[in-house]
Amino acid sequence: MRILAFALLLPVPLFAQPQSKEDVEAFLDGVIASQMRTHQIASTTLSIVKDGELFFAKGYGYADREARRPVDPEKTLFRPGSISKLFTWTAVMQLVERGKIDLDADVNGYLEEFQIPETFPEPITMKHLMTHTPGFEDGGLGYLLIKDESALVPLSESLRAHIPRRVRPPGTYSSYSNYGTALAGLIVANVSGMKFEEYIEKNIFEPLGMSRSTFREPLPPDLEPDMATSYRREMGAFEPGHFELISNFGPAGALSSTATDMARFMIAHLQLGRFGENRILQEATARRMHERIYFLDERLPGMAHGFYEERVKGQRIIGHGGDTEFFHSTLALLPEHNVGIFASNVGGNFLPLMELVDAFVGRDYPVAEAENPSPPGDFAERGARFAGSYRFTRQNWSTIEKLLALFQTLSVSVTPENELVISGFLPEPMRLVEVEPLFFRQVDGPIEVAFEAGDGAAATHMFFDFLPFMPTYRVPWFETRGFTLAVVIAALFFSFTAISGGIRHRWENRNEAAPGLLGARLAAASGLLTLAFFGSAAAIVTTTGEEILYGIPASLTAALVLPHLTLMLLVALAIVLTIAWRKGLFPFRRRFHYTLVFLALAGLHWVYWHWNVLGFRY
Secondary structure (H helix, E strand, C coil): CCCCCCCCCCCCCCCCCCCCHHHHHHHHHHHHHHHHHHCCEEEEEEEEEECCEEEEEEEEEEEECCCCEECCCCCCEECCHHHHHHHHHHHHHHHHHCCCCCCCCEHHHHCCCCCCCCCCCCCCEHHHHHCCCCCECCCCCCCCCECCHHHCCCHHHHHHHCCCCECCCCCCCCCCCHHHHHHHHHHHHHHHCCCHHHHHHHHHHHHHCCCCCECCCCCCCCCHHHECCCEEEECCEEEECCCCECHHHHHHCCCEECHHHHHHHHHHHHCCCEECCEECCCHHHHHHHHCCCECCCCCCCCECCCCEEEEECCEEEEEEEEECCCEEEEEEEEHHHCEEEEEEEEECCCHHHHHHHHHHHHHHCCCCCCCCCCCCCCHHHHHHHCCEEEEECCCCCCCCCHHHHCCCEEEEEECCCCCEEEECCCCCCEEEEEEECCEEEECCCCCEEEEECCCCCCCCEEEECCCCCCCEEECCHHHCHHHHHHHHHHHHHHHHHHHHHHHHHHHHCCCCCHHHHHHHHHHHHHHHHHHHHHHHHHHHHHHHHHHHHHCCCHHHHHHCHHHHHHHHHHHHHHHHHHHHHHHCCCCHHHHHHHHHHHHHHHHHHHHHHHCCCCCCCC
């Protein structure tokens, strides 16, 4: 992770000391070799540019482990994932430059096949799309990534079929949106009169000489043999995966490219639109594209026109990351020093790439070690306003995908030492100290965090320095994992008691009046179906694993019938209990027990409804 500068930078420009490519290679070889071992990375490709030229490029590991084909940075294609978005935003700025797109105009004016619903009075603009502030919910289960080539459809058809719900006014809080970028790509196609991938080829790839790059899926025949194999670590070994099809949302992530082709793109942006004798942007447009236009807190990095900012060793970086199921990538530019780095890994996660950029910048920007900040003396009086549960704004609200947010909750607590501890996000909890009002720095680490709150009121939002496109909001008590878990545990417990009570009742009270028998049977059947649903759903999700990203399996669809059947039984049980309490039809002890069963399972079904498990919402 980055180690932020807590002291003044030494007056040393990047690459100020004489360095050879051999020096850089030796340094990077050590960093990447360690990362490949520690983070289970199968292969890496990397390029560095400096002063308008390719400074260094190298591949690590095998593009194909079975064939022992090594990674070639000039030849081997990787999947940069969401770094693809930078090409979409560059295309948008080209059309802005030509007077064909107005960044502040309603995007519906550029859409031909469908319209975005006017949920709020404020229209969504291209600038909102570029800063991830259109106010869309997130989604993608079963349609963002696909495996079957026959499921590929035109971009307009895919976007029309999956219009996300608008959940907040545009321009308020950012929320990372693949749909928003894909929508911008469709606008590029509509305005230019060309298919998106053709536009990128003609207006970006060709001027930059990026002959080993494509947005097309499946890959063109001349590029397909050089695609790096996707691997996943399973049972102590690397197992080959599949080629991920992203074309239904292609402008958001379908790029395949080599490290040296990506170097050409970096050079063009660092040279303010120029690559050799060619230009992809005018200088003024490129400068505008790199300027910050949105931030969550002015003390933290923000968003430019599609690029997002970071601070590493006190240096301003603009760039983008990218993650698919198998590939993890980063592109980082230091405009003030005309330096850029691109790297892509097969395997691991995004953390090694953050560490790589830190190490690369830190090698040439030595900073003095700073002492950890001390908590302010009055923090104990204010600490409670920050404590609670938080969740990222990037979540789904209208389909069963909403359930995923329950497992993505961050916890903020206050220690006796007057520090904040944030857990549930990075592998290890973060300890932070308040250094300004509503602003915290990590103890023994680089992270900065800001909160939003009214005067003296509890914090409503929390912002991380490295996520300007994805803030968090305070979670209400009824959406916390603790409350939800308590309801589930209570429901499972009373399901067991209902089943055991029903079995015992069957043998001990066989001659009891019908309402007593019916109550016992309804409670037992409700408990049995509840346990059957949890058991079957857990087994299906466990065996399906990440395959569920490609669609809800038929077995899970069948299992989702069980809560609906249970709900019908609970309605019947409510009627029986109402009659039983009014007429005292069977012993108080059992009336009380079955009432607790009903209340526990009714609470569980509220949880089902709240998290979109009921209603087949997918």
